[in-house]
Amino acid sequence: MTDYPSVSFEDRMERTEFRVAERAHITVDGDSCRGCTTKACVVACPANLFVPTSDGGILFNYEQCFECGTCYLVCNTEGAITWTYPDGGHGVVFRRT
Amino acid sequence: MTDTDILVVGAGPAGAAAAIAAARSGLRVTLLERGPFPGSKNMYGGVIYGRVLDGIIPRWWEEAPIQRWVTRRATMVLTPTQALTVDFRADAWGEPPYNGATAFRPDFDNWLAGHAVAAGAQLICSTTAVGLLRDDTGAVCGVRTDRPDGDLSARVVIACDGVNSFLAKEAGLYPHTAAEHFTVGVKETIALPRAVIDERFGLRGDHGADYEIIGCTGDIPGGGFLYTNRDTVAVGLVLRLPELAAQSRRPEELLADLKAHPAVQPLIEGGELLEYSAHVIPESGFEMMPELTCDGMVVAGDAAAMCLAAGIWLEGVNFAIGSGIAAGRAAVEAMRLGDTSVVGLAGYRRRVESDFVLTDHRKLAGIPELIMSPRVQRSYPQLAANVVERIFTVTNPVPKPGFGRIVRDELKASGVRLGDLARDAWRGMKGFG
């Protein structure tokens, strides 16, 4: 391949502005996830916010979320994801998009 | 009395256009936006096709915050090791009234919403609509917001709340929410000096280039794009959700592959990543459109799946503006009639049916599905690239094979059946012809 300068995922996300709200606008019910075989959210979430845990659950952090909707659209387990928009004025702020 | 006459939810292009059209009637119009300013939540490719603005902002090109005027449009067909590009230039697109322009949405949407304010609309930012208000007949009569005492009552609500439209869903208008109707777009905005962009893309002055790319998403139906801004380049992918979710590579990894492709890498190398972003597209167009109207409410733009994703065309902003104007005018008409039920609001559907918004969508109804089929995604790009490679490969001392022979050979090798090719060609002709 090539020598394109690669940035770590952390660094990539730091280049986008997030005004983090106190309230988590998305919550994930770890118990529902334990029975999920696809773990579709893990590969699909562009912000990489769904982290599988060793006991088959999911660890989720809402802070650097693009508010895109991918996760609830690909998740097939009723009740696993509770999805709302962040409170007004909070969340992602795009500048050059 | 209600808090406002016409309440527009979402200050994207659909909402801003609706508010402009409605506020110019002199009625009370409120434009609600959850972001700290209009455009702050909005990401796209992107190119804006501005002619739809002619009717509401004469000579918009003299003031719109654009990056470059697109005078070069290329369609790139990629295989992992080949690239076949159709590259078109038109100098006329670099002069008024122009054709397409690259622009940043936080700039553009903010500018367009400014026109709504100038027309008399009240813009309220940093406020999220969290549900619908209904009167005793069940008609929509406003929204609840996340502000304390945050109910906003209105005679007509225009839902321009984008692809996830929780308002259209709550109103029961949106039956098609299966993941297969949606793609996610991821994009990197990459900084490069203006002169470097001019040189690499063969551009001068404020001219810009637009590349649509197919064959760069592996087994996932989708496509890629590359757009020039003044001193940044936007490179991204759109990926259909079920197939993205069913494989093991993450969006940024798939994008890294596109950036490393020999036909793309020289265009962007050395640039610095400024911003990473993602947003979902309602990909199926006409096939997934919701009901557009219920008592007290109309739905416009991406909230009504009005984005046109037809392979060579990715147009959502102009369709959002077109439908927004129609929604704003229809809401005013309903208010004047004193009937804001579905009957009074029927002018909205009439308007979008008679202009480009639904005419184009209806005509191209089968195209998004065709574009996403495995043959268009993989077999045809490989076939076309192989045919062209053979045509230009000099086989001395073996004499040149004829084109017919090359096409027959490669068709056979590709495994594409003639019947399927003919059927796809027919479907394509029906939509594009």
Ligand SMILES: Cc1cc2nc3c(=O)[nH]c(=O)nc-3n(C[C@H](O)[C@H](O)[C@H](O)COP(=O)(O)OP(=O)(O)OC[C@H]3O[C@@H](n4cnc5c(N)ncnc54)[C@H](O)[C@@H]3O)c2cc1C
């Ligand atoms: C990757 C990608 C590439 C694209 N490329 C192009 C392109 O090159 N050219 C093109 O023309 N189109 C393109 N599109 C499509 C285009 O971006 C959309 O069709 C267009 O933005 C739709 O406009 P809209 O006003 O309907 O919705 P949006 O632009 O999504 O605006 C919706 C607004 O509503 C606000 N909102 C949402 N919910 C609420 C709520 N509950 N309360 C208050 N406010 C709310 C949002 O913050 C937002 O400002 C692309 C899209 C993507 C994702």
Ligand code: SF4
């Ligand atoms: S959020 Fe949904 S897709 Fe992800 S692990 Fe849980 S159940 Fe599975």
Ligand code: SF4
């Ligand atoms: S909304 Fe998008 S960015 Fe946010 S968690 Fe879901 S998939 Fe990830």
